[in-house]
Amino acid sequence: MRRWNRRAAAVGTAFTLALGQLIISSPAAQAADPVTLNLLTINDFHGRIDTNTVKFAGTVEGLRQGDGASGANTLLIGAGDFIGASLFASSVQQDQPTIDVMNELGLDVSAVGNHEFDQGWADLRDRVIGPAGTPNAQWDYLGANVYDSTTGQPVLPEYATYQVGGVTVGVIGAVTVETPTLVSPDGVSSLKFGDPVTAINRVADQLTDGDPANGEAQILVASFHEGAPQGGQTLDQNVAASPAFAEIVNDVSPKVAAIVTGHTHQAYAFQAPVPGDPSRTRPIVQTGSYGANVGQIKLTVDRDTDTVTGSTVANVPRVGTADATLLAQYPARLTPIKATVDAALAVANQRGNVPVGSITADITTAYTPATPPDGVNRCVAGAGRDDRASESTLGNLVANALLAQLKDRDRGGAEIAVVNPGGLRSDLCFAANTASWSEDGPGLVMYGEANAVLPFANDLFVTSLTGAQFKTALEQQWQRDAAGNIPTRPYLQLGLSDNVTYTFDPSAPEGSRITSVTIDDRPLDPAKTYRIGSFSFLLQGGDNFRIFTAGTDTKDSGLVDRDAWIDYLKANPGLAPDFARHAVKVTNQPTIAAAGATVTFDVAGLDLTSLGAPANSSLEAALLPIGGGAPAAKEAFAVSGGAARVEFDVPAQIAAGAWNLVLTATPSGTTVTIPLTITATSSVTLTADRSSQVYGAANPLTLTATVVTSDAGAAGSVEFRTGSTVLASVPVVGGQAAFTLPSSTPAGPYPIVAHYTGAGGVPPADSAAVTVTVTPAGSVTVLAPALVVPFLGTILVGAVGLNNGQPARGSVEIRDNGGVVGSTAVQSHGLFVFLAPRPARGQHSYTATFVPGDPANITGSTSNPVVVRR
Template sequence: MGACTNTENCMTTPQSRWASGLAASALMLGGVTFAAGGSVAHAAPGDSCQDPATVSVFEFNDFHGRIAGAAGLFTPVEAARAALGPDNVLLVSTGDNIGGSTFESFIDDDNPTIDIMKAAGVEAIAAGNHEFDKGFTDLSERVIPRMGVPHLSANVYTKGTTTVAAPLEEYKVFEKGGVRIAYVGAVTGDLPSLVSPAGISAIEAGDPVDAVNRVADKIVAENAADIIIAGFHEGAPDPTRTPAENAALSPAFKEIYEGLSPAFDVVFNGHTHQIYDWETTLAKPLMQAGQYAEHLSKVDLKINTQTKELCSSVTSIVDAAAGADIGTQPRIEEIKTIAAAAKANADVLGAVPVGFANQAISTPGDGGSGTRNVESPMSNAVAQMFKEQLQTADNADSFIGVQNPGGTRASFDRGTVTYKEAAGVLPFANSLMTTQLTGKQVKMMLEQQWQLNKDGEVPSRPYLALGLSDNVSYTFDESRARLDRITSISIDGAPIEMDKLYTLGSGSFLIAGGDNFFAFNDGVNMRDSGRVDLEAWVDWVGAGDALSPDYSKRGVSAPTIPGSLTEGAAPVEYVFGKPLANGVQVDTLDMLLNATGANVSPQVMNANITAYIGDEMVGMGEVTAGVGTVQVALAKGTAVEAGNNVVDFVVEESGTVISVPVTVKLLPPVTTPPARPVDVYTTPGYHKVNGREWITSCEKYSITERCRTYIYGTDVQSINGQIVKRNGWLFNNLTYKPSPRSAWKNNPLGYAGSWTSTEGRKWMTECDNARTGRNACRSYIETKVVESIKQADGTFRYAMATKFVFNNIVQFKK
């Protein structure tokens, strides 16, 4: 098991050691995985043999029903079988072949994938968590018998025992190249949180590394095999980092990287959908082949024919064949036939239109399911569906829809949404269920987005961003201690009540506490709606108007949240979002989608943030690079009532509403009127004058101080020939505070006349008349505006016109 110990036949040469080191260092430069097609030599203590036998071991992982790519994936395997002979090729998987599948496989209960695995001659599978999606009974009584391929899970036991749950097996031994090769399998220890707990109630999962090490000891003690390979449905989270850095990020990967028995000769990974060709700390090959029928891990084992021991190995990541390179061998032809029949069946069932999308509605990243640490229009849409499909008149004011991001598997492009596209979003056939949590338990649910498994360890994906219905708003501070990062929660614009019961609706997976959201285990009054998610989803997609992406975020980073506002006091600063960093959470106000494509929602970047208490605007600010800063103040004479209030921060263009509790303190009533009216143009702050609302801010200018004023009103614009009205804060003018007239002698804003700027804009200035008053000038700029024209029948029409529009006021000292 491992090193070749016969010194006569296993001689170490400086050249082979040097070559191995060069390949490894060149391909790992900077911690970045090499491109598919490269190779790395791994030497045993004796790394050369006389007349060695070669056995090629192929591994794939996370196939997820990608039957369209199956012929290409298995073509390199069939080519090796033809060249070396079937007895010198071993084909294994590290799981997740079914579940999370494309429509062609999903619509037929993944039977096409099961049949393709059998046709391809897969010899053993280290079961993944998705093999258990429909419960252990489905795996044991349907999947395994139909496929006829051993499924290995050395760490899955009959509940209450240490006996591997049949028909699962610990390992399988294969005769290849005249030696016995054992393949030992284990599923991620997070299995209980990744599938519906109800479906695996008869089994339990133990530590995967402890399990495979136990099996390795047994194989060695019984001399049951010559070479031992481990297959883990678990892996590293970030291939752009070194293995050691990944070990620091993921305790589960750390165990694999550092804790394996030296009896293992090769280690395959899965689950995290990454590509890498590394070594363990014991210098054993450590590989993962990506996802979705795109790549294979390949290890060419050089075996001493006399001692039956491993001399050396060469590892590589092999691309699936594409196009004309796909083979014509009998197995490949059978795979093509199965895939074609499945597609024909799915085309008929999936072509039915069920709705329409005005724009693409997507998950993050490329529109698939790999990015789960940020909110997305699609996951929030699914959560909204749960709310609208499951709420009743009795709980409508306290209902929350919630979706785990891993349950949202695909996106819609713009245009007609077919049944196939709808099914691709929710492929797991979860039952729709409700449960009730207290406000305190809802807070814990949100805290558990920063993941810990049942053993208190951080899993491979350390943060999962829940999708939530649009009546939920919360803030968080990631710098705070774990389980104390949620700083405010509002439901329907009101602060959450910690002792009140709220009804939550989702799929059965999450309601059962899946994905480590253990807060659901404390719920009461759990109810099964009797509906399946796909049926409810199709109904929702087809109901009402066409769908559009909702860019409003439910959770927003807020490092500090001031708790009180005082009438007439200096403004209080609120900051939401923080710049992008290398942490696990993306904290900007912009819902970053990070990709382009037909099925990716167009990126929307925010620009403004406005604060309201009730109907009163109390602050306005800008959003820069996803960070919104706003000064909030209560003007003297505010209509806001004293006591507990909520500040609603409205973010444009996304429509995000951040509802934050605040205590308002008012000044004693003023009994004497001010000496003179407030000059809204030169007094900073929020003002109400003659029924209009104004906001003014002032800044230094080269000649004097100038103040920028906005007025709340209706803006009418012509966009692509359509008249669009928008209520909001509109720029009104710049006012320059009094300064000597002589200071403006060279600036046309300070004397009457007409002029053209260097950019070609036309201006007009008037001074000292009835409109300006003495000792002042007003400037106007020529621009296109939309005019409202009254017609003979009393109705109005709109027309474009070029006019001079008021822009500046310059005041002079008397």
């Protein structure tokens, strides 16, 4: 699709005729002198109609008139987002003041940005761009990758060509493919957004194919509303961090001589290798945002060969020169611009100079350092707002405001409120830093300032998600588009109402980075349904939070975000920033711990970067029952740089079950809850009152098992075991169980273990083995003096005694001079009587040897000798 600049078409025709006449009348062709093209760039202006607008315009005009040809070699190129997310002075008039300023500044061409679609495609086409004969925006808005979803044809001009310094310059424009996720989907439902690099390359081939019928250009410039991500410093770092930017750097056709970028609000000026020819480079620039810089690319062009022989690229900061001085220097451009700005500020003063609330200190988005100041959007000069990857006091405050306005049943019954960071376009500054609202004073919030925070006028919706789906929404802060690609901003930090906190581990696998969520001091219930309130943009799946489209029972509250926000400010004067974080990074987060154990993990990111946020110095960990109550234990840990190592000792005596380990940072008050399941513990100690006993003795030894459990008052029983044999099972009473070894226990060693069987969730436990020994009972045999009976024999009488106090059982063997002469049974009371045969003449020595009936447990013994002479 070919489109010539509307203002330059007639001039281009005249130039062509004159050039032809010059060629005819020239006696001989001569080499053309090289020319330096002065390409000035702007991106992401976002309706910054304020006290800096004239200075911004003066910066542009100074660079234009300084090109050595009084501006004839200059082309002013944009990269989108001139309107949308604007300051009150512009937004209150639907950004018409911004359109007027850009017309008066002489903007030539721009890629369309996603914010140009904020009010829908019809509004951009019919109002912003306007009719072909009487355009509103008098520059060329380009979108080579924006197609009609039915026909597949481009709906915007793909390119425009300009005569600059005698060179035909073709500018091709494209917008981020993420646009449908960044605006209300309904407003762009008839459009399809293709790959921007593919579209740029397609048109670049068309403009260099030698066919004048489809457009030709000598030098090509690509304008992308897409760019490098936040955080990268070098070209290589940005390429590595963003697939979208890597595609721009590495895949844009080498036919393109320079690349202008936007969208990501980053300021950079790179010379990047030309694909296929690393010996050459081409400039790539983005100016940051809000007119803080003007990009300048200078291309030295050999007009005989249509090649770029040299280039420079830089960002030129907005001048600080007084407006009066700039007006005197550049009256033709700046006088109408000053009039437009003054008129817009007057309307804003009239409509916005009404107090709607008050604050006690700055309440801001997250800040990054070393960004140039930006008027009303900078509470502190030199500090840069709008770090969308970080939590902020403003994001959480707006979420609280939404929850307060949407919690009534009639408004949808919201239980949680969520805010996307890109919806916050300005800060609430305690000290007035602009003359836009003359009555503004320290702490007073005017209507215009409040509106600047939420300028989109989104409807407020409420929908239902399960707990599992809400956790998915938090997981989707790590961004992927519908095709599975990581977008330019790979992470977006949601603002949340105060009743929601969570922990996360960014090193965990995708989809598992949210490690715990607490809602209203209770762990998230995955199966429970929660009512979520937010902007219609977000609940329709904006910013790649597609899970919200799965919500059920979605209700339009009937409120517009601006009105609900301002009503909240009116109802809550004297608002103070809350520096408590809702999201805390925890690595190695525990989920289960045994009573008496030490849990160790690391906490980071405790300090907010919103203005005024204190540096935390300590972190208290308190173990609390679910639902509240006195802590079972508390410990404090030092914080440095927002990080702390926690080594928390779980009490040895504590009820098993679900607990909350609550972390509270001082002085911010950041409080986050880690659900912790505590498992009960038990231990058994076994002792014996002595190490041995005599078999059959009347006083057997006793073994005592002492059971200690994490739950007070151990129940259950103890099994006294030796090997696989259970000697006894004894109930635990008062933490102890005693077992007396039976006196009938056979002799031998017994390694005994006390096994606690567990009870009520308390696990079993075993003691160390205690070895006790049963020794055999000893015996004593006594033989009384013999009685010799003539003609009959010798009567021997004796007794056997045992050392266990029991009567002896068994027999005795009688020996005469060592030889057995007979045996007799041991009678009751251990007595025995034996009639020995009549002895032969001589001396006889008699002994009695006890032979126990249970020789394994009772030892035998031999009596004293009894001597008889005959």
